[in-house]
Amino acid sequence: MASMPARDAEPAVLDLGTAGRPLALLCSVVMVVRATYVPRPLRNDEGGYLLVARQWHTGGEFLYGDYFVDRPPLLMLIFRLASLVEWDQAVRVLAIPFVLLFVLAGWRAGTLLGGPAGGRWAAVVAASVMCSPWLAAEQADGELFGAAFVMAAIALALSAWHADSGTGRLCWAGAAGVAAAAAPLVKQNLLEGLVLLAGLVLYGCWSHDGAARHRALRIAPAALVGALVPCAVALVWLTAARSGLSAAWRDLVAFRGAAFDTIWASSPDASIRRAWLLVGLGLVTGLLPVVLTWFLAASRFPRHGSPGLRTITALLVFGVGAIVAGGSYWPPYLLQLAPAAVLAAGAVAPSVSVPGAWMRGCSRTVVAAAVLGTLASGVVHATVPQLSYSQRIGEWLADSKAPSDTGLVAYGNAAVLETADMPSPYPHLWSVPMRTLDPEQTRLRATLAGPGAPAWIVQVTGLNSWGIDDRSRLRDLLHQRYRIVAEICGHPVWLRQDLTRALAPPPPC
Template sequence: MLAAPLAPPRSVVVRTAYWARLLPLLAVLACVTRLPSFARPLWNPDEGYLAVQARMLAGGGRLYETVVDRKPPLVPWLYEGAFAVFGSGSLTSVRVLAVLAHLCTALLLASLARRRWGDTAGRTAGVLYLLVSVGLNPEDAQAATFEVFILPCTAAAMWCADRRRWGAAGAAVACAFLAKQTGGAVLLPVAWLLHRHGAPPGGALRLAAGTVLPVLCAALVTDPAGFVFWTVTGSGAYASFTGSELHVLVRALANTAILAAASAGLIPPVLRALRLARTGVPDLWLWLGASAVAVAVGFHFFGHYYLQLTPAIALLATAATQVLPRDRLTAAVRTTACCCALFLAWGLLAPRTDLGHVQRLAAAVGDRTAPDDRVLVWGMHPETYWLATRTPASRYLTAGLLTNYSGGRSGPQVGEKYAVQGAWPVFRAELAAHAPALVVDDSRGKPYAPDRVPSLRRLLTAGYQEVGEVDGAVLYARVAGE
């Protein structure tokens, strides 16, 4: 007789059953909390910028040469890949990738928490993260932008470090950096875990190699000098606090208050556990602190920057509930769920603000140009190019790169001389080689208006005439023969 097959070990069965129950729960919750993201074609200019970049890359553009931004390459490549498979006429494909990014983050946090505190803690961490991750202005929480794709990378870095897989932890840190520079902040808690585990022989070397090699490869695949300039050395003026102090302070306080409101169910247990001094999670506090520094770097405090705080907040709250009565856990989850429902309602009912303007402007651009015409949109809404399906006349997709205007900055540090170094000679050469058929002045009274930018004013005076207006944006067509 044949021997009966051996049954799998009980630990394997229990582990499989645990994830078989938890994965569908977190998947459904990830989809529900991201429902508002599919409710409109575009949430903010960052999505528009990435969409235009992806089309330019697909058309033969080269990152950090003819396609430029102050960000690393990972997210533009994700957009390009999604557009190649599913088409560039909709952001649905990248919104699905964003849902998967949040789900992966929740699963990694659940695994971290379960390893430290048990099954219930694993479920708690995954659920709390997904609930609190929508706790920002919907245009920040629901958009498929850089910070969303930082999150699974930072969570993976902590997961690998917790298991002493130092090479993989370094690779995850590198991926976080390549999604956005501030993602590299997770290296601090990872390095602390390395130190806590006694810095095993070769561990530091593997961590360093895992961190450096992917970044080096990304630089070599693109343009090394351009990569360093656009991601590290070329943003000094952009990171300045001068010229927008009050505006930035108000934004920082407002976005902090919004996230605090979303975390109303999590803050009390964390504070109570701190008073009891029994949390014992210094790596999580380092993670939160490093992420807070990352939010502050550059002195802009945009709402989507705060997403980087949410994984550490969820894990700290989970840790806190382990030393408190069980009813505290129930109250934390219930309160956070109620807050999440309010933010989802906000996302579904939020007014469209500038989206309607940009859609009307894109329609006007489409009506006045042919599909192969180049267009220059002088403003802060690069999504106009994407909605109009027109090719930008320049690699500089916003006036911000040519004037240092960003996020409401006004005053002494906006103008041609504050542009990205070397941008204006390149910009003039581009317009001379391929003069745009239509120039759209979408400044609408902002500090970068053409009457404050002499080079642009001369261009319009010499070769263009006003042909229309859309919601205060002025359209200029090239004069025949120019």
């Protein structure tokens, strides 16, 4: 039985005649595939983040102004950049370079772990995962942007470990620290870059190898300094925005715990169904088989394996724990496992790295399954009409509204308001914040009963969903102040009774 090398493969120089051309071809395919996702309607989160980003200002009630959102500032900054143009789909275009960064970083990390063959296998898995609609990777969401930072941090950290010169090692480690600390500023639980850096340092410090200990002692301070840079920038922003650390902790961290309790108290069955669906999606896209293959192979590796290989298991365990802690179990959650899965593919698939021919064959079959899963999901996504009621309703509202009109979606699909270019007087654009921070709907009813009540209300779910209006107080208020003027794609649209508008023809659905 072949043995695992004690060290990772030496860094490979990019040969444009061998590695460069297939990699360039793969990146070209990724760009073409991602371009097909650009014109598709924005999803709920994308529209909501754009709506928040367009009105982002200091001095508001919440971190980003008048709307509550529990996402970190770097993600909102990305959407702020996309909002500088009027074309909503610009954020999908902005996602393309992040996906390419993920693929290139995956190739680099795979090369460092498994040589040129490892780089090729890792790049293929990276491209497959980040182009899979079944993982909701066609969306420009926090998981996608954050995964790119994590993958970059991992590639930079492994480059620091293998650097020949002390200066190069410091530069690589500092850059790895920056990328690793930037990832949780996109999505809070994306800490894998920091986990990998910590694993490399601890391995080196505990190792009896003097060279490994020297690497660790050089990497640790440089990575720490690099990690402090995004943190310092975020602190400066909080100070300039007149928002304290307590407010940031409340909205970005403490809220997540409260939201978890709300989700499981009000709709546990829905979360369980989504969790099983998540497992199914992970299997058919090949992501979970890659993870399972790694655990089977890792049990056969010698205990003196390299630090890069030894940390893959820790990254996967952390990723699974972070997914479980999320509570809602939407398809993008699986992208948490993508960086570690790419590393696993790069380490397991090459023949020089896997103990046993049966495991090599199994790992390559799994990688092929990941590619086929992405192709199948892409075909389904391209041929099956997408549910775009949010875009249809938003466009209808845009054609029917007056310039100063405001709106509200009950309960939460901000993409409707973003498409309609219509602000909301109610700060909670998603159902979970509303159920967590306004569980009795006190503020919602006060908004609808007050002088600044929205002109339009779009009903996308039952008014008593989750038993939130079991005493019909909201329903009675709606009937007092509003009337149903249209039903667009099966969803009632209410207009305030003191207003009249020239309604556009209902769109086809």
